[in-house]
Amino acid sequence: MSAVIIDGKQVAKDIREEIKVEVERLTQQGVRPGLAVILIGEDPASQSYVKAKAKACEEAGIYSSVIRKNETITESELLQLIDELNGDESIHGILVQLPLPKHISEEAVIQAIHPAKDVDGFHPINVGNMVIGADCYLPCTPHGVVELIKRTGTSISGKHAVVVGRSNIVGKPVSMLLLQENATVSICHSRTKNLADITRQADILVVAVGKAHMIGAEHVAPGAIVIDVGVNRVEGNKLVGDVRFDEVKEIAGFITPVPGGVGPMTITMLLKNTVEAAKKKMMA
Ligand code: GUN
Numbered sequence: 001m002s003a004v005i006i007d008g009k010q011v012a013k014d015i016r017e018e019i020k021v022e023v024e025r026l027t028q029q030g031v032r033p034g035l036a037v038i039l040i041g042e043d044p045a046s047q048s049y050v051k052a053k054a055k056a057c058e059e060a061g062i063y064s065s066v067i068r069k070n071e072t073i074t075e076s077e078l079l080q081l082i083d084e085l086n087g088d089e090s091i092h093g094i095l096v097q098l099p100l101p102k103h104i105s106e107e108a109v110i111q112a113i114h115p116a117k118d119v120d121g122f123h124p125i126n127v128g129n130m131v132i133g134a135d136c137y138l139p140c141t142p143h144g145v146v147e148l149i150k151r152t153g154t155s156i157s158g159k160h161a162v163v164v165g166r167s168n169i170v171g172k173p174v175s176m177l178l179l180q181e182n183a184t185v186s187i188c189h190s191r192t193k194n195l196a197d198i199t200r201q202a203d204i205l206v207v208a209v210g211k212a213h214m215i216g217a218e219h220v221a222p223g224a225i226v227i228d229v230g231v232n233r234v235e236g237n238k239l240v241g242d243v244r245f246d247e248v249k250e251i252a253g254f255i256t257p258v259p260g261g262v263g264p265m266t267i268t269m270l271l272k273n274t275v276e277a278a279k280k281k282m283m284a
Helices: 008-028 044-060 075-086 106-112 124-131 140-150 171-180 195-199 262-283
Strands: 034-040 063-069 093-096 160-164 184-188 204-207 225-228 232-234 238-240
Touching: 008 044, 008 140, 008 262, 034 044, 034 075, 034 262, 044 063, 044 262, 063 075, 075 093, 075 106, 093 262, 124 171, 140 171, 140 225, 140 262, 160 171, 160 195, 171 184, 171 204, 184 195
Parallel strands: 034 063, 034 093, 160 184, 160 204, 204 225
Antiparallel strands: 232 238
């Protein structure tokens, strides 16, 4: 039997409607949520992500400021810019689009963003709070993944979740969030031996590697929930995931498509964090 296709676009749309109402309410109370997005250089993928983020802000009524800088910007100039935004009352969230040019330390940039404005949830203080289950900004893609799993109506508690990929942006944090939801979590990566033997044990399989079509039918147990975080450009500029969708959908219970699965949820969670940041500022 063919899997239920998880419509991330629709779920994102529903949540964005709720966010819009919240933004209206906050704006009426005198605090319009504001997001600053810094884009360095000309990377086409980053440009398109930033454009999508600004458009989503506009649709939700969130003020957004996209700051584009040439890739010749120095690290100290960028840190100075972040410092100014940290002190800007109209900005509640700051996002520096990654990756950065090689001469700039991502770690230094992430740590320069005030944790209260770190709507990406990448600052070590937010990461630490996430790991211990304390109040924090959850990283957008991992949060979107968990939200999509929950909306299948399946309880995560006690399930075996296998995460393929261990990046700081997705693999590691999504593993922690699934653990927080009481899943039994296995993390696989490039050095994992017999990958398919492990992924076939998954009730929930999250793939976040960035390698087109690496996961096929042989990796998936019948009925599993398969979440594909991969975004890969192949011949003809076509967008594909890390999962061979056509073959896996015949085995899985639920599956996310690429595009239209996790992608729209990432931006939605960014909007949610920005609204949260504005609310916290108002209450401070
Ligand atoms: N580059 C790819 N994904 C992300 C993300 O979630 N946040 C930022 N800042 N950069 C990214």
